[in-house]
Amino acid sequence: MGELTDKIKGNVNEAVGKVKEQSADPATRDDGARQETRGKGEQLKGNLKGMLGDDI
Template identity: 70%
Template structure:
């Protein structure tokens, strides 16, 4: 179950980050880049959980 939750959260953060990066405000763009990176990390975490099992 944790695998799916992490992947969903990751996708949501990536999407929100990509939207923020289209802003004219440099601070918002930087925040979007960080949020997208966080999302990619969450997706990776979900993949690892899927490979090793949810026990980690």
């Protein structure tokens, strides 16, 4: 995947994770926190690809 794709996926996962964290169900809140963290990681990966090129 390219830089832009990783950044978009990261933004989507972060947004969905934040919504899930507002749930009354503790399991859904935990899943939301994990998804938000995964989104931040994807954004970081996209940023690194932007700096180093899409070859990583």
